[in-house]
Amino acid sequence: MTEPPRPPGEYGSPSDPYSTPPSYPGGTPGAGYPPPTSGAGYQQQGYGAYQQPGAYGTPGGAPVGYANSDEKTWALIAHFGGILVGFIAPLVALLAKGNESPTVKAHANEALNFHITWGIAMIISVVIAVCTFGIASPLPLLVWVFVLAFAIIAGMKANNGELYRYPATFRFIK
Numbered sequence: 001m002t003e004p005p006r007p008p009g010e011y012g013s014p015s016d017p018y019s020t021p022p023s024y025p026g027g028t029p030g031a032g033y034p035p036p037t038s039g040a041g042y043q044q045q046g047y048g049a050y051q052q053p054g055a056y057g058t059p060g061g062a063p064v065g066y067a068n069s070d071e072k073t074w075a076l077i078a079h080f081g082g083i084l085v086g087f088i089a090p091l092v093a094l095l096a097k098g099n100e101s102p103t104v105k106a107h108a109n110e111a112l113n114f115h116i117t118w119g120i121a122m123i124i125s126v127v128i129a130v131c132t133f134g135i136a137s138p139l140p141l142l143v144w145v146f147v148l149a150f151a152i153i154a155g156m157k158a159n160n161g162e163l164y165r166y167p168a169t170f171r172f173i174k
Helices: 069-085 088-097 102-131 138-159
Strands: none
Touching: 069 088, 069 102, 069 138, 088 102, 102 138
16 A cells, blocks of 8 residues: 655655654654663663663662763772782772772772672681591682672672672671
């Protein structure tokens, strides 16, 4: 079935094929179609590359996303650095960039709480292993594997721009 002819000057009319398409209310002028409301790759206007809608504006919501690659680097240092040096790496990240970036502060606080909690657990497991004359010697290794696994998960989430809440962690620092 064919469409009836349109008056000259109207978009898509055979007599004027180069006319501009009508703009959609609330959309891009001249686009001729409504703006997308969902789907892969869609970002709302005003949000950064890694940021999810409502992250900063929601009360109690932890900030996510990065304004620049420096913030992402410091968040990754906070999570991955704790594997090697314990709570020192998240503490350095918090002190270095925590006042400048709410995102780095959120990542560093979370990593710092986790590494302090599990640093204490590591000390306790070593004491138990020594006091039992090696019977509980696998205990410190199990604690270290737990720390390694969850720090890697948190680092991967941070790399994607998401804030990860570590499990089994006391929240010493808010």
